[in-house]
Amino acid sequence: MAEQISLSAEVPVELGGKRLDQILAQLFPDYSRSRIKTWILDDMVQVDGLTFNTPKEKLLGGEHVEINAQIEAPREYEAQDIALDIVYEDDDILVINKPAGLVVHPGAGNPDGTVLNALLHHCPEIENIPRAGIVHRLDKDTTGLMVVAKTLPAQTHLVAALQKRENFTREYEAICYGTMTAGGMVDAPIGRHATKRTHMAVNEFGKPAVTHYRVAEKFRAHTRLRLRLESGRTHQIRVHMAHISHPLVGDPFYGGRPRPPKHASEEFMATLRGFKRQALHAIKLQLAHPITGEQMRWQAPVPEDMVALTEALRQDTEANGYDDL
Known part of the structure; x- marks a missing residue:
């Protein structure tokens, strides 16, 4: 089973001149920088409707960014009925x-x-x-x-x-x-x-x-x-x-x-x-x-x-x- 992630935001003008991965990390702090970088490299990030797959790409500010990603379960482990306190x-x-x-x-x-x-x-x-x-x-x-x-x-x-x-x-x-x-x-x-x-x-x-x-x-x-x-x-x-x-x-x-x-x-x-x-x-x-x-x-x-x-x-x-x- 995979979890679908859909995020979108406008890039504030004050973030203009920064790298795409840095901007996304600030806009979506619930997700780690390394995970965001992976999403960029995997073609899951769009800027003004265009796919951007270079984390170091610099933005001007004012762009509309979207992330449409899937988080896959990293590995199949068996669920077991073990009591938890x-x-x-x-x-x-x-x-x-x-x-x-x-x-x-x-x-x-x-x-x-x-x-x-x-x-x-x-x-x-x-x-x-x-x-x-x-x-x-x-x-x-x-x-x-x-x-x-x-x-x-x-x-x-x-x-x-x-x-x-x-x-x-x-x-x-x-x-x-x-x-x-x-x-x-x-x-x-x-x-x-x-x-x-x-x-x-x-x-x-x-x-x-x-x-x-x-x-x-x-x-x-x-x-x-x-x-x-x-x-x-x-x-x-x-x-x-x-x-x-x-x-x-x-x-x-x-x-x-x-x-x-x-x-x-x-x-x-x-x-x-x-x-x-x-x-x-x-x-x-x-x-x-x-x-x-x-x-x-x-x-x-x-x-x-x-x-x-x-x-x-x-x-x-x-x-x-x-x-x-």
């Missing part, structure tokens, strides 16, 4: 609370059974939006809030907000190894690991990545943190915390083996060993609605497994004190 929904966006174990997008080893397949079942029209409207992801075993665009204009504005780091705040809760005394910031580029292709690493040739963190609660050998992302690199929090020698509890890639504090009870150690995923939860999401501009905010309760882990850490600290490491 929907926190908020309107005509333009959908916010979900993702559970642990659910992959966001089909890929190697996970051809279906993903958030994307669930979205296609919940709102079939989303098949015409690239990546079914998914604008940011959470790792398979990270829980919490994600926003999804239901329309192309909503997606365009959400992606732009993410890229500009404007009106788009993501806050996480995590539990890491080691006792941290104060918050701080990790500013270190992230790229592919040199030898482990499924891993990421701090890499001088990687993409810029900034993570802010603050201490929410201290235990005798662990710390509960609140973290905020400026960027959104793959595994960013997990890589950054491991980089400063405070990997997340349960992280199978970057956490290493559990580190038992002295005199820990067998029950506590069983809880620690039994936590089989990274202790990371996307607890808060705040953004400007991509269409109305309204400031919106959601919070997702910490999942039960992290609540139980936190309680076990409190009991261990009460039983042994902070100094008996």
